[in-house]
Amino acid sequence: MELFTNQVLSGIATGAIYACMALAVVMIYEAIDHLNFAQGEMAMFSTFAAWQFMQWGIPYWGAFVLSVVLSFAAGIAIERALFRPLGHASVLVQIAGFIALFAIINSVAGLIWDFTIKPFPTPFGSTPLLGGVISSHQAGMIAVTILLLGFLYVFFSFTRVGLAMRAAATMPESAKLVGVNVGWMIALGWGLAAAIGAIAGIMIAPVIFLEPNMMGGVLLYGFVGAVLGGLSSPAGAVAGGFIVGVLENLAGTYIPGVGNELKLPIALAMIIAVLVFKPNGLFGRVQVQRV
Amino acid sequence: MSTAQDTSADIAGTRPAAGKSILTVPLVASLATLGLLIVVPLFLKNFVVFQLTMIVIYAIAILSLNILTGASGQVSLGHSAFFAVGAYATGIMMEHANVPYLLAIPIAGVICFVIGFLFGFPALRLKGVYLALATFALAVAAPPLFKLGTFEHWTGGVQGLLVTKPEPPFGLDISQDRYVYYLSLTIALIIYLLSVNLLNSRSGRALMAIRDNEIAASSMGVDLALYKTLAFGISAGFTGIAGALGAITVAYVAPDAYTFNFAIALFLGMVIGGVGWLPGSLAGAAFIVFVPNIAEGISKGLSYAVFGVFIFAVIFLLPNGARQLAYYLYAQIKKLVSRF
């Protein structure tokens, strides 16, 4: 029983990593209506930027704010320079663009900062809580995730910009007719997604260490969490992240024989199964398609 | 999608030209390409022949993606898994059961067809990003499965499995590399012709109706479930044959050869070649084999970044890939011809 509790708690702690990233995934999905495969690498680069600022002597919160603001600007710049010109190309071409962006950011970060792991500081300390299964940093990260979630909820449900952005992503033509500047909504979405990614990266790095390949696995789990919870629902995505974390731990611990070696495939299979029955995720809006 | 308005003949790359001559420009171009593919390797070093073999094999895999994505509109980021199953099936049959490779290759295709067909059922319920993610999950999940200790006796586990490279039959006096190349080219040609016929047939038109508008297609009486799962099965089956050829060409199968990076490379090849345009598969395959080599020649530390820049260059200049270039050249040639 103790093992079960510990695995659930440790799953929640790991799930916080996925949930944090899943929020960034939802943000970009709400803005452009599909997933950005380079999002993890963008977050990694933002985290390296924060680390570099600290190396230059800027205190933690200064580096934090600087990195988030710069990431916001960089997100907008990337959209304007690289993806706006592709606006009329098919989704598949844009995915190829994301993959190219992934390769570029990963390679440049590797050249600047090399591949040795770097410890990343945390403002929450690393005191063990609950018998050490969760550290104070992880508790802090969960708090930050929930704060971000609150921000996104208010943003999308109550602000003009947030509502306009959702309209621009799901029905660009109609949005244009009611006077929404669709182009800038998309750019703004990129900026916000990059900023949230930066926060996620800065929160995740103390747990998994900073290095150029740190986000590969995180983004995959973030996608899975967001898709499981529902890409159109920030709260669903966060819940999805936690569910994936716990599910994966339990599969690895309790499925005899192959559970450990196959915990990722098993977790993925379960999620596909969920999607087959709930194609828009557990908490997503059902989309009606017109002929 | 920009491919929505294309006709079926266009997809297969055999749009009949307006002229009266039987020798249309596309046909001449196709035959010329085929001629080059047959003749040129006779004058190349063995290792270049090996590279060309890999291109032909990847072209088969990209062509099967094109059948799936270009024709029925389903996206797959997981074809590395089918490629891997084909490769492993061939390796295991050849090394553990002494099945001759000429028999092992089609069997591998059939195995992959069945697996792809079955995977097509859950895929039916998934659309867009959800399907992309589900197939991506397949690509991520495949290597741990092949590493699994339980199957180690057959798969070689983490060490992989060495496969015997076939010798030319009948005492033919050509190198192993050339033999495997011509074998792959022959199979690729058969698959290409089958695909062209498939897409020009009734079934092909049904698939494209699904791609363009599912609801409309089903209201016109197209059996959505059957066609979509069939498309998945056929695509997986052809990819499995490519995997089988890959196994005998490289003479080694290992989990590290079939990671999701490979699935992404195949996807890129499809986009670069032009989604839905079968002849583009060859151009896409050449891109994913040669461009990384060019990129690392430019900068070792930033090779990956240079590769990314190349992709951006292509999709900026030619959002419809090689197909756009081919059509542009076609138009230019027609202009030239009409002047005389």
Added chain:
Amino acid sequence: MSIKVRSRLAALSAATLAVTMMSGAAFAQKKYDTGATDTEIKIGNIMPYSGPASAYGVIGKTIDAYFKKINAEGGINGRKISFISYDDGYSPPKAVEQVRKLVESDEVLLVFDPLGTPSNTAIQKYLNQKKVPQLFVATGATKWNDPKSFPWTMGWQPNYQTEGQIYAKYVLKEKPNAKIAVLYQNDDYGKDYLKGFKDGLGAKAASMIVAESSYEVSEPTIDSHIVKLKSSGADVFFNIATPKFAAQAIKKAAEIDWKPMQFLNNVSASIGSVIKPAGFENAQGIISAAYLKDATDQQWKNDAGMKRFDEFLAKYFPEGNRIDLNVIFGYSVSQTMVQVLKQAGDNLTRANVMKEAASLKDLELDLLLPGIKINTGPTDFAPISSVQLMRFKGDTWERFGDVLSADATN
């Protein structure tokens, strides 16, 4: 230009003599195969500069820098090294393509330090058929020491199984009733260590190992594995992980207050890139084994070899990170290659290079631990076969016990 010597190593001298006499150049001492001339020696290599294993790419860059230094200092016996290194992205099919390009198009004399067990397995048969040396492969699998079946392939570093056995012997001696938990990476490297460890424990392996957990490199964290291993009640923990995961494991074990006797595989025994990020306070008492000096360990601050290494870094490889064990690895393996080519003198045939690689006697390198020497022979294709145990104390490794070799453990 090239005199092909297609004989077994044993019959080498007789055969070369005959060939030389037939060619009527009995007094010409210079002999070359493809890839070697009066002015140049071409060396080929493949490395994962991109893709999931790109962290190892720095080995290729270090080798390149080291050969630049050799060339700047006049080359080897008057010949400049031209080092051609290609990216295989850690993919076996790409490795085959790149190695064939090296051999058939660039026409290198030999392939040096190709990295990774899968890539090396993919190219081994080809290189042996072509009789091209596959020297000092960068992987710790045991299968590279097999001169009978693969006379053209040679390893370099101590193999993983031996190291695993050494830890097992230590456990049996110090803690015969231990309950052991093992964390390992789910690939050839992890399984090799585990096998060696189990072999070392012998019949007691089944009863002593109470928990095993394997992770995939795609997992963001391995925290849950550590939680699971702790719950098994183990009092010995064998950490078979690459640097990032090894550091995570050390840190997590401390966080959940699990204090077993810890063994850390040599792959991650770097103070700068593993122990320091994991926290010195969390790593006290960890036992590992080493054959190379750690540049971040201050006990080597005034070491002559380390000083030469630092001069090299300053002058030829300023972008190299000295805390990275891969840089030390690249430097040392290059020194071994240079020694072999020096010994080969003007007889730069592939067969002679192999022969010289198999006749290294008590070779000491700048960064090998004192007492560890490179020895090879016609039946011994394992250049470095000894390691020394060490324990982490304060902020440094304290070596203890004798230098242990593979033979001593059998």
